[in-house]
Amino acid sequence: MIIRPAYFGVRPAMMAIAPSFTALYQPTLPLPESLRGSVVAIGNFDGMHRGHQAVLEDAVQEARASGLKAVMLTFEPHPRTVFRPEAPVFRLTPHAEKAHIARAIGLDAMVSLAFTPEFSSQSPDRFIEDMLLGAFGAHNVISGYDFHFGKDRAGTPDYLRAQGLARGFGVTIVDMRADRSGDAVSSTRIRQALEDGALNxxxxxxxxxxxxxxxxxxxxKNGRKLGYPTANMKLPLNSRLCEGVYAVKLVRQDGSLHNGVASFGRRPMFDNGPRVFEVHIFDFNEDLYGEEVRVALYGYLRGEARFDNLDGLIAQMDQDSAQARGILSHSKPLSELEERLWG
Structure with a gap:
């Protein structure tokens, strides 16, 4: 059993991307035989932030050192949404986004289990017996310092360590990852920052x-009439991303990267209706309808506003575009992981 601390800004070199990657959503058992005997990193991992990356990178390193596969085991939907459906969690990284990041980190597979009230009611012992040992035949299990599992969250890191000793599988617990202020890196902090427009x-x-x-x-097609055609996306209803204008990069399925400016809100100059995410791509005139794209947020420019007339709106859009171009022209990757995500 290993307890391994991880600190903001201190991280191992990233392993090579696996030649193939498997993402299974709510799989039925048994799992593919190829995943048995793996190093299994377990957690909710909503956000896939620096703290989560420490856990997942540990799994990749241990798997490569042992000649095994590294598998990420997570859950859908987020447990808090199941327990409080009236207040669903503002998701940072749903299944598809998790899989994209997991592959970039170097994992071989990601398995998302269906999280239901029935699933949550099973004992920690049964989860270990049925899933970690029965389904995965796990060689080693890695989790963060704050991961709990099973009924009433009775499965603690200490419990997992004890079970590893008793049942013959390795356990690695990765300690808290802190930022430079000493505060824990957490999905809660990130959600609040995004709600507040504190994008950086x-x-x-x-x-x-x-x-x-x-x-x-x-x-x-209002943007087209103003000289700013947009690619529109509908965000999940539980998104609490701050409404306003952003400097963005749009990534197409072919991997091409395009600079732009985006607006998220209710279009107060027009219908003040349901929230829509609209991206104007600079120097671009191709058809994107029906295409799945990713949009990365590089800068928060301003909140949504209403203007006296359309000329005032267009003048502000011109300023927004110039500001976004400036931000994007000077942007650099925040990490090796980001280079892999968009490279």
Whole structure:
């Protein structure tokens, strides 16, 4: 059993991306035989932030050293959403985003289990017996210092260590990852920062620019009339991203990267309707309708506003575009992981 501390800014060199990657969503048992005997990193991992990366990088390193596969075991939907459906969690990295980051980190597979009230009611012992040993035949299990599992969260890191000793599998507990102020890197802090429009602090905690994934849909074409055609995406209803204007980079399925400026809100100059995320891509005139894209947020420019007339709105959009171009032209990757995500 190993307790390994991890501190902000101190991290091992990233391992090579696995030649193949498997992402399973709510799989039925048994799992593919190829995943048995793996090093299993377990957690909710919403955010895939620097603290989570410490756990996952440990799994990759231990797996490579042992000639095994590294697997990330997580849960969908987020447990807090199951326990409090009236107040669903503002998700930072749903399944698709988690898988994209997991592959960039170097994991071989990601398994997302269906988290239900029935699943949450099982004992920690049964979870270990049925899942970690039965389904995975885990060689080693790695978790963060604050991960709990099983009914009433009775499965603690200490319990997991004791079970590893008794049942013959290795256990690594990765200690808290802190920022330079000494505060823990956490999904809660990142969610609050994104809600407040504090994008730079959120991105620093993540270790990469926060990004959104969605399919481009038809909108009202108001931007086109103003000389600013947009690619529109609908964000999940539980998104609490701060409304306003952002400097962004859009990534297409072919891997091409495009600079732009985005607005998220209710379009107070037009219909003040449901919130829509609209991206204007600089120097671009191709059709994106129906294409799934990722949009990375590089800078928060201002809040949403209403202007006296359309000329005032267009003048502000011109300023927003110039500011976004300036931010994007001077941007550098926040980490090796970010280079892999968009490279």
């Amino acid at each position: 602090p959120a991105n620093q905690l993540l270790g990469y620019r926060h990004f959104l994934t969605g399919t481009v849909v038809h909108g009202e």
